[in-house]
Amino acid sequence: MKINENLAISESGFLFNPSTGESFTVNPIGAEIIELMKEGKTEAEISEKIIKSYEVDIKTLQKDLHDFSEILRHHQLLDQYEETKN
Amino acid sequence: MKKQRINIGVTGLNAIDSPGPGIAVIRGLREAKSFDVRIIGFAYESMEPGIYMHDLIDKTYQIPYPSAGTDVLLARLAYIQEQEKLDVIIPNFDAELYSFMKLEDKLRQMGIHMFLPTISQFEERHKVNLSDFGEKYEIDVPLGKAIYDSSEIFGLQKEFDFPLMVKGKWYDAYIAYNMEQARTYFNKISAKWGLPVVLQRFVHGTEYNVTGLGDGNGNTIAAVPMRKQFITDKGKAWAGISIDDKKLLAITEKFVSATKWRGAFELEMMKSNDNTYYLMEINPRIPAWVYLAVGVGQNIPEALTNLALGNDVEPFRTYEVGKLFIRYSYDMIVDRSEFEKISINGEL
Numbered sequence: 051m052k053i054n055e056n057l058a059i060s061e062s063g064f065l066f067n068p069s070t071g072e073s074f075t076v077n078p079i080g081a082e083i084i085e086l087m088k089e090g091k092t093e094a095e096i097s098e099k100i101i102k103s104y105e106v107d108i109k110t111l112q113k114d115l116h117d118f119s120e121i122l123r124h125h126q127l128l129d130q131y132e133e134t135k136n
Numbered sequence: 137m138k139k140q141r142i143n144i145g146v147t148g149l150n151a152i153d154s155p156g157p158g159i160a161v162i163r164g165l166r167e168a169k170s171f172d173v174r175i176i177g178f179a180y181e182s183m184e185p186g187i188y189m190h191d192l193i194d195k196t197y198q199i200p201y202p203s204a205g206t207d208v209l210l211a212r213l214a215y216i217q218e219q220e221k222l223d224v225i226i227p228n229f230d231a232e233l234y235s236f237m238k239l240e241d242k243l244r245q246m247g248i249h250m251f252l253p254t255i256s257q258f259e260e261r262h263k264v265n266l267s268d269f270g271e272k273y274e275i276d277v278p279l280g281k282a283i284y285d286s287s288e289i290f291g292l293q294k295e296f297d298f299p300l301m302v303k304g305k306w307y308d309a310y311i312a313y314n315m316e317q318a319r320t321y322f323n324k325i326s327a328k329w330g331l332p333v334v335l336q337r338f339v340h341g342t343e344y345n346v347t348g349l350g351d352g353n354g355n356t357i358a359a360v361p362m363r364k365q366f367i368t369d370k371g372k373a374w375a376g377i378s379i380d381d382k383k384l385l386a387i388t389e390k391f392v393s394a395t396k397w398r399g400a401f402e403l404e405m406m407k408s409n410d411n412t413y414y415l416m417e418i419n420p421r422i423p424a425w426v427y428l429a430v431g432v433g434q435n436i437p438e439a440l441t442n443l444a445l446g447n448d449v450e451p452f453r454t455y456e457v458g459k460l461f462i463r464y465s466y467d468m469i470v471d472r473s474e475f476e477k478i479s480i481n482g483e484l
Contacts (some may be wrong), residue, residue: 066458
């Protein structure tokens, strides 16, 4: 799961995909997760970071992370090369 | 050092809800760094808003419709030339381009320069010939066919499937969801724009446009891709955003180098749901949204003027991504005497 490197994300959670011109908004946790993905963190590393910062059990977190990545994939916000490789 | 002042004639002053490109072109010319300008507007109708925009246009002349023929147009341009000493003309309407292309040599003898596609480039890219164009230059285009009679639609049902696009040879396009609609649109379009009418396979996806400039030797001087953000009921972009799509730019460069395109252009592209880019239409002129290109760092009207004058023009390499244009309408208050002057004298 690797986010499209060109994606621009602002502190307010406004997301802009420069290759398609599409824009989205995400909530603060979504923005944090995307920042972590941009830093190249793995899914396990992201889970670890989130679980330390928020009151959430691992099962709920994994489910939510999976749902979130599916939404990103649906909107073609994940790196296409990485996607094909996997 | 004082900049050279160039007299430029510009058409397409109809800044209406489906605007001509003239006003955007003029704004680009006014912001040119390499020259100063005096702008001469060419109008077909006395209600074209640009005529009354005196901060942008120094003087406007009415010119005859293309249907009047090139001799009438030439005579009018000769009169204007005596008054204005034009250096360059930038025609901006599809329907008038052919007349200006035909007159290119004669106008050059009068001291007027243009930078237009060749007649063969103009014909080859015509939507009536787009299928052959795609095959020749190996660019994906949707299946299309020019028809001369509405009864032909019935025989083509298997090839096209519904919905399909029904397009006029100059303007207008409708989506037909069944045979009845296709026939209705055929009649409507043929009555307005004549024959043939083009049937085109409908492509589901997202619309992207590229505006650019070719130097006639295969080099791309400018190219800015844009995604429409807001579309009017006539399908015109009311807002759009500059994007960084390498594939779109590669298709644009391929188009310019393969055709040795001369002049400005707009490519209308559709990115299908399986990420294939289809070239839907090639407009052989500057589009109405060209001011976005100017705003992101590629002043296409200025570069085109320099090419027309035979000056060296360095290709633009970059532009700002993620900049929006948002169009707006604006009411001018115009004195009756101005309307009277353009209506009676044909100039203002």
